Amino acid sequence: MAIDIARASNLVNKTPVDLAPVQAYEDNYKSNFKIDPFTIQLAQKLEYLANLDRLMAQNSRISVRNAGLDFRKTESFFISTVGSRIYQTIVHSGVGIGLGISKSRRERFVRSFPQNGGQYESKGYELLDEFDFASAIPRLAEEAIALSTAPDCPAVNANVVLESSVVGLVIHELIGHPLELDRVFGSERNFSGTSFATTDQLGKLQYAAPIVSLVSDTTHPYGLGSLGYDDEGVRANKVDLIENGVLTGYLSSRETAARIGRASSGAMRADGWGNMPLVRMTNTNLLPGDKTLDELLAAAGDGIYMSTISSWSPSDDRSSFEFGCEIAWEIKDGKLGQIYKNPTFSGRTVEFWNSVAAIGNDGTFRVWGTPNCGKGQPGQNARTGQGTCPILVTNIKVGRA
Amino acid sequence: MITEKILDIFKGAIKNSPADQTELVCESEEFYLTRFAENLIHQNMGRSDSTIWCRAIFGKKAGVARSNDATKEGVAELLKIAGDVARNGNDDPGFQSLIRSDKAQKSQGFYKTTFDYPAASRAGDVAAIIDRAKAASLTCAGTYQTSATALCVANSLGTEQFDKTSEYRFSLTAVAPGGRSGWSQAAGRDIEQFDFLTAAQRALDKAAYPGEAVQLQSGTYNVILEPDAVANFLLLTAFLGFGGKTLHQGRSFMSEKIGQAIMASGITITEDPFHPAMQFMPFDYEGVSRRKITLVENGIAREGVYDSYYAVLAGKTSTGNALAPDNNYGPYPKAMVIAPGNSSADELIKSTPSGIYVTRFWYLNYINPMKTMVTGYTRDGTFLIEDGKITKPIVDMRVQQSMLEAFSNVELVSSEQRLIPQYGTLMLVPFLKINNFNLSAT
Structure with missing residues (x-):
């Protein structure tokens, strides 16, 4: 099938493609992580999220709460006619919250931390320790409440x-x-x-x-x-x-x-x-x-x-x-x-x-x-x-x- | 691509499942795409893959897991993971039950000719378009894809669905030497009915339109939106208001407005999966048969679309609009139709003493979703209308507009509709003439 598709491309493309040179490598690359997130029990991850939710719920005016964790491990093997054989293992971790206040059904003010959608890095489960959610959440809640009465920019x-x-x-x-x-x-x-x-x-x-x-x-x-x-x-x-x-x-x-x-x-x-x-x-x-x-x-x-x-x-x-x-x-x-x-x-x-x-x-x-x-x-x-x-x-x- | 035999694997797994209720879903796609730019094919590919979801229920706890392993062993492992997720989760007070569905009607949307369309034919069609473009001193970029999708749903309540659809999609951007561009796209189920040269010519004609683009001042304008631009607005509007989740949470612009005018009287929007131009998969990801739903009728808000979860919460029945089990968007319409009007597209232009013709929008993003306010750009074919005629190209402008307000300011609707694909949806939409549309110079 791949050969059929390549031959089809030749119906249009008549000029050979030039490629910048690349060296041949044999390597086994592993990204930086201390704690493989896939060794952490699911119950522990869910409790981490439940705790974030409890912290957000402490302010009774906060009506919108979300918290998320995301872990990904990618393993890939690259082999080429140049002579490379490259095995890579890359681990990503992500964590984030969003909280908000609904002033009316169609007026909502949200604050996120560490950023909108959470912070993702090439790290393991240890990433979660880098963010002080307990300190950030009360401040974010007050900011969301303040936004509900704030003037437009x-x-x-x-x-x-x-x-x-x-x-x-x-x-x-x-x-x-x-x-x-x-x-x-x-x-x-x-x-x-x-x-x-x-x-x-x-x-x-x-x-x-x-x-x-x-x-x-x-x-x-x-x-x-x-x-x-x-x-x-x-x-x-x-x-x-x-x-x-x-x-x-x-x-x-x-x-x-x-x-x-x-x-x-x-x-x-x-x-x-x-x-x-x-x-x-x-x-x-x-x-x-x-x-x-x-x-x-x-x-x-x-x-x-x-x-x-x-x-x-x-x-x-x-x-x-x-x-x-x-x-x-x-x-x-x-x-x-x-x-x-x-x-x-x-x-x-x-x-x-x-x-x-x-x-x-x-x-x-x-x-x-x-x-x-x-x-x-x-x-x-x-x-x-x-x-x-x-x-x-x-x-x-x-x-x- | 999977066949109906996967139902046997699913039924075996469900029979052995320790969960109170179990649901298995498999979506399998065989996909071919020829992508071209600079008048050359630069990406030509084929891909075949399946996604399997398992939803396991213990009491009011639900767990979902996903993989691409459709073997018996793979499905058993997936069920184990979904069960672990459910057992470790919290109760969902809103959850009542999975749903049992009778066999859905047979899909009319699968065409073997589309499924079998060879790579050499796609490349040959692209070569013909490029030849036309070169003859007009234009450069082309675009895509030409064919695919077939099979969907299988089974659950422990006895639901068993399997069917397949085919689809072709085509899009083209033609570029003139000075950089001005024109766009067209098309989609359908049966590639034998596809006139790719006519579709391509729309883009070529726009790019070749004579004259230098003029810069307009920021302001409100009467605009004629081509179906592509209408679909851009409709998709983002639907996200905010037509789904049962937004209605249940009171975030929808239709919340507390059912039976009231929310758009111009010329606008009727339906979810119409069995429209001859649509021929959508006959059931959703819970196995519930799709059906026609009137969302907006002559400008009046009528009803939203539901999956089983939000139907229970709203005291309604599912409309067959569940998305995949791991989504958190809630139910969503995927086969919307804006009813045609009585005017030709040309009559919309002729009725406009001064206005702007918009081919499509680009990078629309919510800037204030609660006001249905979006921002973005016009792109690939924006023209000035003077005295009822297109007179010259204009420099693209920034849109900053409430979508609901725009649908309320519709003056005319064309009789011609086009089928527009966006993400996993199809929309059959007309040209619209809209007054007082906010555009600014960039």
Whole structure:
């Protein structure tokens, strides 16, 4: 059957495909985890969730409660005519809660933790110990209640500080996706779209402010996009995407990399045995700056602080966008003030990234996991990481949903 | 792909099950897809796989497990896991029982010609489209897929269902040298009835439309939505309001509004799985026969769709709209039809002194679900209408619109309908003329 399908492709395709070279590897890669979550009894996991639910139920005004755990172990074997034989075992863990208050039947205010949909990392059951739910839940409950009487976010241009998980999804949508080289060349033209970051701008486009640098890093120890090898047998590595604000690289496969005369970035991934690999994000990591969160707020002066993504909508070429968040605070003289509900921010991608005025330091860095990145036809799901810090962006358009 | 013989494995497992009630479901798909871009085939594939779900019930505790092992041993292991999940879980006070269903009517939606359509024929069809595109100096990207799906449901109350459907789906984006694009898609059960060149030509014509795209100001416009754009809105609207879960929880825009006007009087929406254009799988994932349900009639909210769980809670009977056992969305309509109107698509345009023609939307996402408010973009064929004629292409715009408000502002409905596939649903929808639609410059 596979041969019939390949011969059918030749009815249209007449030119041989060039592939960037790859070394042959024999390896057995195992991702970083201390406690295999599949050794934990189901009853213990369910009790963990029941305890989170009890904590959320302590505030009687909270009428919406959800808690989730997610564990995945993937074993794969890659063998190629290049000579590689690669066995990989990768464990992912995820945990998260959402709680909310219904003001009326059709007005609901929700807060999530650690981020909307939970936090996923390339770790074992030990991930659950990293989050202090007992402290977070009372605060989140009070925020949800406060949102129910809060004013809408004003529709203005403002200095905005974005909490780091928000920056994670902004990187994912506005840097990761547009730098997928198959997308740049048009492979996703009929579905996910194209990219404004075309190859003629490589090394030239001032994509972001000079303080912004990003790498694609499959070697990160805990990112959801951490791998030993991609699904073409390319070894994990670190590739510059944006250096000092300038576009310097792409996420690529052997075929797409060959078209720009480079080595593959090792980003070719399938979501299982039944689908063909596509160029996908791995860990798209922002290099930290030098500010604490308090210093970012102080640098904003008067502005708005937004936390926890709730909605996202980028244009098909990723040149413009609108994001919504669960909550915002007024920043007054560098300090947090009143809460705003239904905050959004929107704009044009290159203008937005060139408006980054300050970036959080090492202490604010975390690789946020996105377990549900969709791409391709048939649809494939990828798990990606975004290493981020909070950032200050000046004079961007904010509004209300 | 599985055959009806899997029922024997299911019945054996159910007979030996220690659970109070047991349900086994298998969905099996054989899927072929030719994907092309830059006027080349870049992804050509076939895939055959099955998903098996087991739901085990102990008292009011339910456990669900899923695998792709359809062997006798695999099903027995799955049942053991589902039982462990149930025993360790909490009681669900809302759960009453699984449901027994009589044999459903036979599917009319399986065509062997679709199932057997060879890879060389798909590639040949794609080659013909690419030749047309090249002749018009256009570049093509698209998909051409054929598939067959078998669904089997059995439970310990005696439900035994098995049937299969076939489907083809086609989509095309044609791109002009300057980057402007046109889109079309099509779907159906019988590939022998599919005129792929006519479907393709719609996209080619849009991409080749002369003139430079003009930028419009943000504002409210009268719009003509093509069926693709209508389906984009209908799917997201249905998620918020037509399912029994949202109705039971009072989150639906139809909650407490049954019998009241919620949309324009020209809008009638049904779940119509046996419509000749649909020929949907005749039963749902609980084995309950599907049936026609009127969701909105002449703008008046009528009723939602239910699975057995939410039917009990609402004091109704299941409408055959259960999703797979491990879903948490609740019941959902998968074969919606917006009834046709009396005007041709051309008449909708001719009746518009000033407006915008929208081919489809992109990346619609809820920005305020409680207000049915979505945001997204127009894409792949957006044009200015002046004095009742399409006059020039326009730069795509951002949508920020309450969907319910849009369905309330429908002025005209076309007589022509198209079958639009989205995710696991099919929608048969017309063109709509909608007034006061919010669009902004990007």
